[in-house]
Amino acid sequence: MGIIKKIFNKSRSQEDGIFFEEMRKLLGFNPIELSHYRRAFTHRSSNKTDANGSPINYERLEFLGDAMLGSVIAAHLFNEVPTGDEGYLTKMRSKIVSREHLNELGRDLNLIKWVESKVSTQHFGENIHGNLFEAFIGAIYLDRGFPYCEKFINKKVIAPYVDIPKLEGKVISYKSLVIEWCQKEKKQFHYDVFEDNGNEGVKYFGVRLKIDGKVVAKARATSKKKAEEKASQRAYFAFQEKINKK
Amino acid sequence: MGIIKKIFNKSRSQEDGIFFEEMRKLLGFNPIELSHYRRAFTHRSSNKTDANGSPINYERLEFLGDAMLGSVIAAHLFNEVPTGDEGYLTKMRSKIVSREHLNELGRDLNLIKWVESKVSTQHFGENIHGNLFEAFIGAIYLDRGFPYCEKFINKKVIAPYVDIPKLEGKVISYKSLVIEWCQKEKKQFHYDVFEDNGNEGVKYFGVRLKIDGKVVAKARATSKKKAEEKASQRAYFAFQEKINKK
Structure with a gap:
């Protein structure tokens, strides 16, 4: 109450x-x-x-x-x-x-x-x-x-x-895992990076990760590298089953 | 349930x-x-x-x-x-x-x-x-x-x-506070220490603190010094009002 x-x-x-x-x-x-x-x-x-x-x-x-x-x-x-x-x-x-x-x-x-x-x-x-x-x-x-x-x-x-x-240091970079998988599978990939500040004072970057022309993951962070890594991680978990099968 | x-x-x-x-x-x-x-x-x-x-x-x-x-x-x-x-x-x-x-x-x-x-x-x-x-x-x-x-x-x-x-280091020893108070107040005090092991393997000491012949606090610990300090602390808190008034 x-x-x-x-x-x-x-x-x-x-x-x-x-x-x-x-x-x-x-x-x-x-x-x-x-x-x-x-x-x-x-x-x-x-x-x-x-x-x-x-x-x-x-x-x-x-x-x-x-x-x-x-x-x-x-x-x-x-x-x-x-x-x-x-x-x-x-x-x-x-x-x-x-x-x-x-x-x-x-x-x-x-x-x-x-x-x-x-x-x-x-x-x-x-x-x-x-x-x-x-x-x-x-x-x-x-x-x-x-x-x-x-x-x-x-x-x-x-x-x-x-x-x-x-x-644990077992995965150094999700970006490299995603790229490796795309290359093996002969898929086109592209990281589409743009500034995305809003009204917030801090500088932000947005990333759209496209595989074969389709946006598979998006992310936003305070550096390009971090945003790419975040998007890659999301893509990795989304595709994990497929990736691990290979 | x-x-x-x-x-x-x-x-x-x-x-x-x-x-x-x-x-x-x-x-x-x-x-x-x-x-x-x-x-x-x-x-x-x-x-x-x-x-x-x-x-x-x-x-x-x-x-x-x-x-x-x-x-x-x-x-x-x-x-x-x-x-x-x-x-x-x-x-x-x-x-x-x-x-x-x-x-x-x-x-x-x-x-x-x-x-x-x-x-x-x-x-x-x-x-x-x-x-x-x-x-x-x-x-x-x-x-x-x-x-x-x-x-x-x-x-x-x-x-x-x-x-x-x-x-905080403001009180170094309750035993000394108790003794000081007894001396000021002209009271007799006595720490009655005895071994008190029970069946427990570890050595324990018991203490009865008597002031003017009456047991005012008891304690038990793994060393004589600790047991005396514990009993003094208990006595101190019990008598705190009286002690602080002086």
Whole structure:
């Protein structure tokens, strides 16, 4: 009852209403307490403080989010790779939650779009993307608890990014697998790359992978190479049965 | 319904019944799938394997339990110390989940009692206690999920061991605080120490702290010093109001 009431609270301001809607899209479920998410986007330069004079910014949430992310990934790897020993699991997890990977995740979700800061976002280094990503997970934990962290991480991290064979180094590049298969099968392939920025500030590239003139996969990422790789991966999984048969 | 059925499953063997009862006492709630806990106590030397030939022992569970413990402690510190920044929270957590502390936790719960091994438990080093503790948390996660990990860790780790002022180094020893207070108040105190081994293999010490001839706190631990400190801490919290007034 309490939750439903909060979600449909008619007294929410228009600004809150827009933020709620944007968060709902990003999360894939309803946020309850918007203040957690606002905090997750508040940079220390905004100099906000609470009633006790304690600073309000996302730095403590990073600590919380990092822990929750580590647990969710640990549980996923534990279940997914029943033959992996402790050393393997530890190594795989640190690949998944590497600084570079977290930055990529935060950047792909374009979290920086919501940042409240007195510094221009152009002056932030790369790490802000990963920090925002961790803080956002921390906010989810405070707002909705562990199961929703799991839900979000499954959808936004594990499904699109956690590719165990690739992390194991068994697959170096899906693009090369796709090209190899096309050449064997005497199929024409073409990666159609275009800029696809929208209104988002960050530069994006779109890719359409055509095989024998038909678009078989599409992808969008912050570099041409990544977008091609993503599209190739999608094509690979779509064609996996065919490819593996050969 | 499914859970209730499993708990009251009449076809459980007598051995399972005893193990269930022991686990129930240790956990403070009902276990569902006993095999997770059995695995948490299976040392690699027992050379057990599953149907696929994969080893059955507690090593992978350590990885899982370590992650869950880290998250639960992170959330506790986040809520408990609203003024602590990221660096503070990280430092405090590593004190709580230090190898030494985990060994103490495992030893105090006497987890080694249940170990199944081809090596005599006397040949294990100190770290087995902490490893068993982590593996046990991993088993709880698999059996009952994150909320039960939280429940168990709150009861067995946080309530009795996580003492923030002490971890911050503000309180070096509760024994010295108690003694100081007694001297100021001209009270007689006496630490009554005795061996208290039970049938458990590990050496234990019991302490009764008497003030003016009355037992005010009791404790039990694996060294005299620890038992005295524990009893002092209990006395300190019991008398805290009185002590702080002075």
